[in-house]
Amino acid sequence: MPLKRIISAAAIVVLAAALATLSLAAEPTDAKIADFTLPNGLELVVIPDHRVPVVTHMIWYKVGAADETPGKSGLAHFLEHLMFKGTAKNPTGRFSQAVAAVGAHENAFTTDDYTAYYQRIPSGQLRSMMEFEADRMTGLVLTDDKVLPEREVILEEQNQRVGNNPRARLGEQIDAALFLNHPYGKPTIGWRHEMEQLSRDDAIGFYRRFYAPNDAVVIVAGDVEPNEALKFAEETYGKAARHSNIQARDRPQEPPPVAVRSLTLADPHVEQPVLQRDYLVPSFHTAKPGQSEALEVLAHILGGGSNSRLYRALVVDKRVAVSAAAWYDSSALDMAKFGVFGAPRQGVTLPQLEAETDAVLADVIGKGVSAEELERAKSRMIADAVYAQDNQVSMARWYGSALMTGSTVSDVRGWPGRIRKVTAEEVQDAARQWLDKRRSVTGYLIKDASPQAEKKS
Amino acid sequence: MTRFLAAAALAALALFAGAPAASAMTIEKIVSPSGIEAWLVQEHSVPLVALNYAFHGGSAQDEADRAGTANLAADLLDEGAGDLDGKTFHERLENHAIELGFNVARDYFHGSLRTLNENRDEAFDLLHLALSAPRFDADAVERVRGQMLSVLRRDSTNPNSLASRRWWETAFPDHPYGRESRGTLDTVARITADDMHDYVRRAFARNELTISIVGDVDAKTAGALIDRAFAGLPAKGDLKPVAAASPRGMGRLIVINLDVPQAVVAFGGQGLARHDPDFMAGYIVNHILGGGTFSSRLYKEVREKRGLAYGVSDSLVWFRRAAVVLGGTATRADRASEALAIVEAETKRMAESGPTAEELAAAKAFLKGAYALSLDTSGKIAAQLTQIQLDNLGIDYIQRRGAMIDAVSIEDAKRAARRLYGGGMLVTVAGRPKGLTSSAE
Numbered sequence: 001m002p003l004k005r006i007i008s009a010a011a012i013v014v015l016a017a018a019l020a021t022l023s024l025a026a027e028p029t030d031a032k033i034a035d036f037t038l039p040n041g042l043e044l045v046v047i048p049d050h051r052v053p054v055v056t057h058m059i060w061y062k063v064g065a066a067d068e069t070p071g072k073s074g075l076a077h078f079l080e081h082l083m084f085k086g087t088a089k090n091p092t093g094r095f096s097q098a099v100a101a102v103g104a105h106e107n108a109f110t111t112d113d114y115t116a117y118y119q120r121i122p123s124g125q126l127r128s129m130m131e132f133e134a135d136r137m138t139g140l141v142l143t144d145d146k147v148l149p150e151r152e153v154i155l156e157e158q159n160q161r162v163g164n165n166p167r168a169r170l171g172e173q174i175d176a177a178l179f180l181n182h183p184y185g186k187p188t189i190g191w192r193h194e195m196e197q198l199s200r201d202d203a204i205g206f207y208r209r210f211y212a213p214n215d216a217v218v219i220v221a222g223d224v225e226p227n228e229a230l231k232f233a234e235e236t237y238g239k240a241a242r243h244s245n246i247q248a249r250d251r252p253q254e255p256p257p258v259a260v261r262s263l264t265l266a267d268p269h270v271e272q273p274v275l276q277r278d279y280l281v282p283s284f285h286t287a288k289p290g291q292s293e294a295l296e297v298l299a300h301i302l303g304g305g306s307n308s309r310l311y312r313a314l315v316v317d318k319r320v321a322v323s324a325a326a327w328y329d330s331s332a333l334d335m336a337k338f339g340v341f342g343a344p345r346q347g348v349t350l351p352q353l354e355a356e357t358d359a360v361l362a363d364v365i366g367k368g369v370s371a372e373e374l375e376r377a378k379s380r381m382i383a384d385a386v387y388a389q390d391n392q393v394s395m396a397r398w399y400g401s402a403l404m405t406g407s408t409v410s411d412v413r414g415w416p417g418r419i420r421k422v423t424a425e426e427v428q429d430a431a432r433q434w435l436d437k438r439r440s441v442t443g444y445l446i447k448d449a450s451p452q453a454e455k456k457s
Numbered sequence: 458m459t460r461f462l463a464a465a466a467l468a469a470l471a472l473f474a475g476a477p478a479a480s481a482m483t484i485e486k487i488v489s490p491s492g493i494e495a496w497l498v499q500e501h502s503v504p505l506v507a508l509n510y511a512f513h514g515g516s517a518q519d520e521a522d523r524a525g526t527a528n529l530a531a532d533l534l535d536e537g538a539g540d541l542d543g544k545t546f547h548e549r550l551e552n553h554a555i556e557l558g559f560n561v562a563r564d565y566f567h568g569s570l571r572t573l574n575e576n577r578d579e580a581f582d583l584l585h586l587a588l589s590a591p592r593f594d595a596d597a598v599e600r601v602r603g604q605m606l607s608v609l610r611r612d613s614t615n616p617n618s619l620a621s622r623r624w625w626e627t628a629f630p631d632h633p634y635g636r637e638s639r640g641t642l643d644t645v646a647r648i649t650a651d652d653m654h655d656y657v658r659r660a661f662a663r664n665e666l667t668i669s670i671v672g673d674v675d676a677k678t679a680g681a682l683i684d685r686a687f688a689g690l691p692a693k694g695d696l697k698p699v700a701a702a703s704p705r706g707m708g709r710l711i712v713i714n715l716d717v718p719q720a721v722v723a724f725g726g727q728g729l730a731r732h733d734p735d736f737m738a739g740y741i742v743n744h745i746l747g748g749g750t751f752s753s754r755l756y757k758e759v760r761e762k763r764g765l766a767y768g769v770s771d772s773l774v775w776f777r778r779a780a781v782v783l784g785g786t787a788t789r790a791d792r793a794s795e796a797l798a799i800v801e802a803e804t805k806r807m808a809e810s811g812p813t814a815e816e817l818a819a820a821k822a823f824l825k826g827a828y829a830l831s832l833d834t835s836g837k838i839a840a841q842l843t844q845i846q847l848d849n850l851g852i853d854y855i856q857r858r859g860a861m862i863d864a865v866s867i868e869d870a871k872r873a874a875r876r877l878y879g880g881g882m883l884v885t886v887a888g889r890p891k892g893l894t895s896s897a898e
Contacts, residue, residue, distance in 0.1 A: 053829055093752070096752055153760055271614050272608075272610055307551050322603050322604045346607075384554075
């Protein structure tokens with residue numbers, strides 16, 4: 001309901017935006033988190049929470065859209081869909097029927113860096129779910145009668161998420177302009193003309209290349225003891241053979257950004273123009289110690305809610321915008337994005353809004369942040385760590401996304417302590433160093449009022 | 458990129474997915490020192506408190522030409538209250554990491570609060586201010602109105618919103634249930650601070666209040682906190698009655714032309730009241746037809762076999778004075794008529810033959826097992842307890858629910874299926890669906 005606070009995920013990767021929020025979460029101060037590695041290389045993390053007889057079981061594979069071969073965009077996500085099509089041992093539907101039979105919930109998701117599958121189940125079902133999931137790690141069987149209708153499904157998903165959604169299309173264009181060389185520039189869901197050509201052989205080849213115990217992390221959160229989860233994992237996942245040829249994820253990296261870029265997307269259905277700017281910045285994995293935490297605090301102070309600089313200045317004081325926000329998602333294996341967003345009030349042009357936005361950024365770069373706003377931001381962010389402990393799914397997703405993007409369990413546990421240490425100088429330095437327009441792409445979304453636009457779709 | 462996106466969010470209310478049994482929690486009925494009742498679940502392992510509450514009287518209380526009043530008021534409660542202006546109010550919330558949520562549905566105003574235990578007094582004091590002394594300052598009203606108008610302008614070309622709005626307007630013409638809680642561009646422009654003060658005065662009263670509280674508190678502390686927030690409210694509200702209604706337009710197809718690649722479809726008809734003896738049977742049957750799992754009939758026929766859509770589902774929606782079953786899907790324009798024909802054929806088949814014994818058994822197992830999943834965070838538990846209270850299901854409902862599901866026979870299921878799907882559907886489509894045109898009125 002508080003519409004004003006929603007950062008409309010202009011990016012297509014809706015889920016990654018959700019995870020960005022979660023990544024502010026959770027300090028498991030006294031939770032007994034266990035971290036095991038099986039002889040075949042599979043990592044198992046157990047986050048006990050015995051309040052309700054429920055377990056969240058997730059398997060995360062270290063492969064995402066950024067690992068696709070050029071020309072095959074959308075393949076990682078397509079395979080995610082096809083993983084529900086059955087194996088030699090468990091034909092189509094049997095896994096889902098077993099999930100439904102116990103009232104469990106299942107789903108899966110794909111980002112640029114990882115692909116994950118999960119079930120939320122009554123505690124007693126964990127071993128059975130691990131057995132199904134271990135079977136599907138190596139036993140997938142695909143035939144065209146299953147593959148081809150599912151390709152139609154992902155095309156409809158693309159229509160639903162992107163085709164019918166001008167803000168999502170703006171996000172795609174910004175990504176494509178921001179990343180000159182890195183595959184993060186492609187949409188996670190793919191470009192339609194390439195999705196239309198994806199085949200069964202593409203999917204099976206990708207599966208054989210990346211799905212293996214030594215490329216996966218299993219996260220179990222909820223009503224289970226670590227040793228019990230370990231025993232079940234050994235009996236199920238433990239039987240899968242290690243892959244000898246899993247390659248490091250060495251994606252083409254970005255050259256130093258040197259040009260201020262801007263673009264405009266016009267669409268006849270745009271009733272509310274928006275401004276979105278993304279900067280290329282370090283992720284937790286690529287940053288020097290402390291840099292990523294300073295960027296997180298900076299994003300919160302600049303654009304995290306009603307007290308933030310951008311909201312106060314643009315929406316409340318100067319009244320040039322109906323919404324304004326900033327965000328930063330530190331969980332990327334390679335470079336990350338720092339985003340700034342604003343929607344102008346009627347009668348205010350996008351260049352006017354951009355100038356006012358730049359003034360807010362320049363103020364932080366030039367004068368830094370106050371001790372009071374620093375403290376407020378830090379205490380708000382760290383409190384989320386306590387709130388996350390109330391939600392086993394949040395905990396599982398937080399650890400999973402971190403482990404998929406180069407972090408360790410102890411990195412996650414140390415997050416609140418590192419946020420606490422961020423100084424006002426570090427926040428200002430981060431603004432000065434990274435909020436450089438030459439590192440950014442600024443996108444305008446406007447209404448296309450031309451006569452041709454009315455006719456074509 | 459989740460694999461399954463629950464079709465367009467077409468239901469007007471996010472109602473709880475019913476729910477079966479099996480949690481060890483104990484629900485206590487408590488009474489605060491000032492006499493306010495609440496349900497409490499003590500949960501001491503995480504140092505937080507989650508409150509969920511509701512007042513009778515949601516957007517159905519809005520005047521037709523001021524639709525959106527309750528919703529706009531809810532958006533403004535934390536924008537200045539008592540002697541705190543909006544800026545100070547927000548700073549106090551954030552300094553203490555206190556989360557207040559306000560949401561308006563047709564029948565109810567819903568509120569939530571989440572706080573760390575150490576800040577609970579401050580949290581309940583701020584809630585008290587927001588509910589009892591909202592300021593509706595002119596500058597805040599204009600700002601938040603501008604935000605709402607921006608959202609409504611976006612909605613005006615959004616196919617999901619267009620299909621949904623037209624469905625409700627057609628099903629409930631001249632009735633408050635036919636109007637969206639957020640109102641329209643015209644009505645929101647007219648709302649005044651006085652309208653909002655009037656809504657608050659009529660709805661935010663102790664006799665209209667339902668409270669659930671979950672967290673690291675004992676009964677005595679919970680009672681004291683409840684009084685901090687609610688004891689100062691007036692004893693009695695002043696709500697307008699809402700007339701009983703049934704959805705109209707069955708058999709009609711309405712196409713809203715919009716040049717988008719994908720057509721968005723809303724379909725539905727008469728539902729079952731929450732206290733109808735067939736409600737549980739209908740709930741199970743609906744799960745079999747289009748509940749949000751990978752094994753529903755609609756999912757298999759529309760998505761899995763034919764790849765016509767990413768999501769398709771339907772659900773029961775119940776109000777105090779009406780009930781509907783409402784579903785949705787989104788499909789490519791050139792195959793929209795095929796997708797709709799399948800939805801119609803499947804609902805007809807369900808109405809005529811009901812589910813099979815195997816489907817019924819599987820759905821019962823699912824719905825019983827899934828219950829614990831809806832109760833795994835403090836906030837979800839509190840929200841569920843509020844809904845159980847609003848629906849007058851009794852404090853032992855969670856224990857009884859499994860047996861209620863088991864008691865549904867195949868005859869019950871067939872009867873409920875006939876009642877839910879035998880009366881035809883009202884269908885709205887936004888997009889350029891090839892081969893579909895609006896039927897005559």
